[in-house]
Amino acid sequence: xxxxxxxxxxxxxxxxxxxxxxxxxxxxxxxxxxxxxxxxxxxxxxxxxxxxxxxxxxxxxxxxxxxxxxxxxxxxxxxxxxxxxxxxxxxxxxxxxxxxxxxxxxxxxxxxxxxxxxxxxxxxxxxxxxxxxxxxxxxxxxxxxxxxxxxxxxxxxxxxxxxxxxxxxxxxxxxxxxxxxxxxxxxxxxxxxxxxxxxxxxxxxxxxxxxxxxxxxxxxxxxxxxxxxxxxxxxxxxxxxxxxxxxxxxxxxxxxxxxxxxxxxxxxxxxxxxxxxxxxxxxxxxxxxxxxxxxxxxxxxxxxxxxxxxxxxxxxxxxxxxxxxxxxxxxxxxxxxxxxxxxxxxxxxxxxxxxxxxxxxxxxxxxxxxxxxxxxxxxxxxxxxxxxxxxxxxxxxxxxxxxxxxxxxxxxxxxxxxxxxxxxxxxxxxxxxxxxxxxxxxxxxxxxxxxxxxxxxxxxxxxxxxxxxxxxxxxxxxxxxxxxxxxxxxxxxxxxxxxxxxxxxxxxxxxxxxxxxxxxxxxxxxxxxxxxxxxxxxxxxxxxxxxxxxxxxxxxxxxxxxxxxxxxxxxxxxxxxxxxxxxxxxxxxxxxxxxxxxxxxxxxxxxxxxx
Amino acid sequence: xxxxxxxxxxxxxxxxxxxxxxxxxxxxxxxxxxxxxxxxxxxxxxxxxxxxxxxxxxxxxxxxxxxxxxxxxxxxxxxxxxxxxxxxxxxxxxxxxxxxxxxxxxxxxxxxxxxxxxxxxxxxxxxxxxxxxxxxxxxxxxxxxxxxxxxxxxxxxxxxxxxxxxxxxxxxxxx
Numbered sequence: 001x002x003x004x005x006x007x008x009x010x011x012x013x014x015x016x017x018x019x020x021x022x023x024x025x026x027x028x029x030x031x032x033x034x035x036x037x038x039x040x041x042x043x044x045x046x047x048x049x050x051x052x053x054x055x056x057x058x059x060x061x062x063x064x065x066x067x068x069x070x071x072x073x074x075x076x077x078x079x080x081x082x083x084x085x086x087x088x089x090x091x092x093x094x095x096x097x098x099x100x101x102x103x104x105x106x107x108x109x110x111x112x113x114x115x116x117x118x119x120x121x122x123x124x125x126x127x128x129x130x131x132x133x134x135x136x137x138x139x140x141x142x143x144x145x146x147x148x149x150x151x152x153x154x155x156x157x158x159x160x161x162x163x164x165x166x167x168x169x170x171x172x173x174x175x176x177x178x179x180x181x182x183x184x185x186x187x188x189x190x191x192x193x194x195x196x197x198x199x200x201x202x203x204x205x206x207x208x209x210x211x212x213x214x215x216x217x218x219x220x221x222x223x224x225x226x227x228x229x230x231x232x233x234x235x236x237x238x239x240x241x242x243x244x245x246x247x248x249x250x251x252x253x254x255x256x257x258x259x260x261x262x263x264x265x266x267x268x269x270x271x272x273x274x275x276x277x278x279x280x281x282x283x284x285x286x287x288x289x290x291x292x293x294x295x296x297x298x299x300x301x302x303x304x305x306x307x308x309x310x311x312x313x314x315x316x317x318x319x320x321x322x323x324x325x326x327x328x329x330x331x332x333x334x335x336x337x338x339x340x341x342x343x344x345x346x347x348x349x350x351x352x353x354x355x356x357x358x359x360x361x362x363x364x365x366x367x368x369x370x371x372x373x374x375x376x377x378x379x380x381x382x383x384x385x386x387x388x389x390x391x392x393x394x395x396x397x398x399x400x401x402x403x404x405x406x407x408x409x410x411x412x413x414x415x416x417x418x419x420x421x422x423x424x425x426x427x428x429x430x431x432x433x434x435x436x437x438x439x440x441x442x443x444x445x446x447x448x449x450x451x452x453x454x455x456x457x458x459x460x461x462x463x464x465x466x467x468x469x470x471x472x473x474x475x476x477x478x479x480x481x482x483x484x485x486x487x488x489x490x491x492x493x494x495x496x497x498x499x500x501x502x503x504x505x506x507x508x509x510x511x512x513x514x515x516x517x518x519x520x521x522x523x524x525x526x527x528x529x530x531x532x533x534x535x536x537x538x539x540x541x542x543x544x545x546x547x548x549x550x551x552x553x554x555x556x557x558x559x560x561x562x563x564x565x566x567x568x569x570x571x572x573x574x575x576x577x578x579x580x581x582x583x584x585x586x587x588x589x590x591x592x593x594x595x596x597x598x599x600x601x602x603x604x605x606x607x608x609x610x611x
Numbered sequence: 612x613x614x615x616x617x618x619x620x621x622x623x624x625x626x627x628x629x630x631x632x633x634x635x636x637x638x639x640x641x642x643x644x645x646x647x648x649x650x651x652x653x654x655x656x657x658x659x660x661x662x663x664x665x666x667x668x669x670x671x672x673x674x675x676x677x678x679x680x681x682x683x684x685x686x687x688x689x690x691x692x693x694x695x696x697x698x699x700x701x702x703x704x705x706x707x708x709x710x711x712x713x714x715x716x717x718x719x720x721x722x723x724x725x726x727x728x729x730x731x732x733x734x735x736x737x738x739x740x741x742x743x744x745x746x747x748x749x750x751x752x753x754x755x756x757x758x759x760x761x762x763x764x765x766x767x768x769x770x771x772x773x774x775x776x777x778x779x780x781x782x783x784x785x786x
Contacts, residue, residue, distance in 0.1 A: 066665070068685040069656040072785065075691070076650045118773070130785060137781045140648040140773070198649070 019047055074134045077199030119143060119162040121170045142166045145194055154222050157186070158533075160355040165190045167348050172302040173325035175281070177349040180308040180525050181532025182356070185216065185279070188306055189223040192275055196227060196249055201274035201302065203249055207295065208279035210254035211498050214477055216279070217252065232257055236264060243271055255283050259294045272299035281305035284324055285317035287331070296324055308528070309521040310347065315339060322346065352531075360538040362531045366555075368547050371413070372421040379412045379549060406550055406589060413546040414451045414515055424514060424544045425458060431542070432462050435510055436490040441483065442510035443492045445499065445526045447517060452493040455514075463488045468495035480505070496522055499529065506534040513543040516551055520558050553589050622646045622764040624771075625694030625713070627686070627704050628778040629678050632786060636660040637677055639704075640778040641686040643694050646764045648774055652692045655782055656682050675706035683707035696761045698745065700775050708748040714757035716745040718772055738762050741769030 024043070118141035123133050139145070142162045146153060157165070161183050168174055168191035178184050195201045208216055213231050220229050232242050232253040239261055242251070253261070262270055276298050278284065284292040303325040311318045318339060322328045327346040343349075352359055371379055386405040390397055415422035428444070435442050446452050449468045456464050463486065467479050476498075483492045484507055492499075492508070496517050508530040517523050523543075531539040545551045624646065629639040636658035643652045659682060661673055669676045683704055693713070699705060700718040708715040719737065737746045738758040747754040765771070 066681055068688075069659045069682055071654050071656050071686060071689050073655075073689060074650075074653040076652060133784055134653060134781050137784055138642060138650045138653055138777050140644075140650070140777070144648050144769075144773075 074131050119166050121166045124170050136170050175305045175347045177310045177347050179351045180528035184306045185219045193224040203273045204275045205273040206252045206277045255291050259290045262294045267297045275302040276300040277304045279306045281307040285320050287320045362539045364541045366543050368545050369423040372423050374419040374421045375416040378416045409550040413549050436462050441508040443508045444512040445496050446514040462490040464491040466493045467499050469498050503529050505529040506532050509537045511541045557585050623694045625697040626774040627699040628775040630782045638782045639682040640782045642778050643692045654686045654689045674703035678703045679706035680710050684710050708751050714754035716747050719744040741765045743771045
């Protein structure tokens with residue numbers, strides 16, 4: 001009897017075991033027991049399979065158990081995605097590879113011109129911990145951040161603007177000091193828009209001069225339409241309520257209201273912000289002013305300052321800005337060398353000639369004019385009498401006395417109030433005829449609203465519009481819109497105080513400086529209303545200067561002073577860093593002498609007024 | 612696994628990259644982003660130097676073991692934000708696919724040039740995602756459906772290689 005046992009349970013090959021029947025010879029003695037039949041039956045043998053002993057294994061029986069490596073983790077704040085606009089939506093059934101946020105989410109005109117361009121976020125020096133540094137290193141290029149979030153951009157930013165956005169994005173304190181017209185507003189908006197979307201900040205306070213509030217609202221509507229914004233205005237209870245609103249991420253206030261409301265609410269009770277931006281930040285240049293103190297007293301996580309003229313008058317202006325952004329402690333005195341180093345670390349400044357190589361040129365010309373006869377008589381009479389009167393004051397003379405004479409002479413240079421003669425108006429009229437004939441538009445700046453009103457009545461053939469402090473804020477946007485849209489309107493008369501900052505008037509190809517401001521930086525700001533991004537044609541800038549007058553002397557002094565601040569902001573950057581006239585300069589405009597005979601001596605300003 | 616029913620806004624991609632140091636150690640990083648490349652979470656390892664035993668035992672398979680099974684899986688375990696698709700540009704890291712259930716793909720070395728775009732479709736087993744061609748692990752052919760789904764989620768201009776460069780830059784910072 002053969003049995004074959006197959007063992008298939010083991011891990012090895014099937015075993016085949018043969019079982020052979022063995023001859024069994026049993027010696028049996030029979031006895032009568034009554035069981036004989038049972039004894040004669042063949043014996044029954046059962047075969048029971050038995051497990052065999054497994055052969056020895058050839059592999060080690062242990063499993064490697066390596067320790068997991070240590071890890072570092074960085075969590076990013078929840079991304080807030082904007083709701084898709086109709087035009088930006090892509091069908092869920094869009095075929096692979098056809099969904100194109102990099103361009104489809106932009107208007108066709110705004111498609112990136114260089115799709116492969118990447119502007120990476122810098123790791124700020126202040127980021128010391130590894131997790132902070134990883135946060136910045138792992139941010140995608142700014143281009144993909146802006147396109148990838150379905151952020152509608154009305155225009156494709158310039159490469160230097162992407163760099164500016166990336167620079168601001170990564171900085172808790174920074175001074176963006178681009179020359180006017182390079183888009184500081186747009187860069188700041190895009191940067192804090194990204195921070196808001198990334199959940200890095202939740203509240204932004206934007207402080208700007210009052211006339212610029214509507215400009216900021218318009219720019220925010222253009223560059224960050226989805227972000228709720230509120231301008232702080234109205235009576236006190238309403239303003240208090242607006243300050244306390246939690247669900248509006250961006251608040252805009254003007255400097256005067258900020259000062260007033262900080263006093264009203266109290267510095268400790270005043271709301272804290274994740275980011276405070278000061279536009280036209282030179283407004284806090286005087287560190288002892290209420291504006292400066294109100295701004296520095298704001299509780300905030302991040303501080304950005306925007307200005308095209310970080311040094312308007314003297315290095316202390318710059319120091320005040322550095323104090324606000326936290327680059328130096330309060331009242332931290334710095335010499336020129338230190339300021340230069342701080343500028344490298346905390347200031348981003350680009351000039352048009354370096355980044356906008358394709359911007360049409362700005363052509364400056366000084367129109368030196370001869371006073372009309374009646375004007376000349378009035379001028380010299382006023383100057384002679386004025387100098388005599390000042391000299392008679394002797395040591396009791398003050399800067400105000402000299403200043404009044406300067407103003408009176410400058411006004412006569414604009415026009416003779418008695419006869420109405422004006423060499424400047426004559427030249428302006430001649431030039432405007434040519435400009436109007438060619439369909440061009442011009443902006444004119446003057447220090448005096450009275451001069452502007454006077455001109456307005458005499459330049460009617462060119463349908464002039466007026467934009468100065470006397471025009472109500474609510475009407476100012478309409479004035480600008482009329483100037484842009486009305487083909488018959490060729491001239492916009494503006495005051496330096498209201499029109500020099502923040503406005504975009506790039507459709508004007510001509511700028512007249514009817515009289516000179518005390519500071520070339522302010523003049524440059526005014527000129528850059530027209531000479532900025534979007535300008536298609538060269539901008540002709542005409543400065544009227546009356547020969548042999550106070551205007552010529554002021555111009556000479558200002559030209560000399562332009563060079564003094566080159567050291568602070570770097571070589572080649574003298575376009576906007578300059579000094580305005582100080583007391584010594586103003587005294588120097590006249591040959592003021594006190595005493596008699598050999599005792600005659602020059603009158604100098606009192607020491608207190610020199611500083 | 613890819614789930615077409617999932618809201619496309621939640622589609623996440625994990626990017627895995629590694630660096631080898633001069634002294635023979637390895638660091639690996641895993642960056643999870645949304646479909647626009649915005650970072651959601653990042654995990655990276657400390658430097659791991661293979662032991663002599665590992666070198667002897669794994670031989671030619673040492674890198675797939677270290678980068679995939681050991682480091683890649685450890686990074687994935689630490690993640691709080693699970694990706695829908697893992698992308699790498701390293702063959703050895705692709706070996707991680709044998710130890711996880713998340714679909715994985717490797718970026719082809721050649722970028723998707725204008726010339727290649729004119730080709731009607733990538734070769735079998737490969738899918739164009741953004742500007743790159745991605746291929747899957749030969750033993751996990753069913754990952755192709757996840758890749759097709761991913762291709763509908765990212766923009767045509769997206770460069771999936773770019774986040775891997777970010778990771779390597781971050782890893783260099785940690786060394």
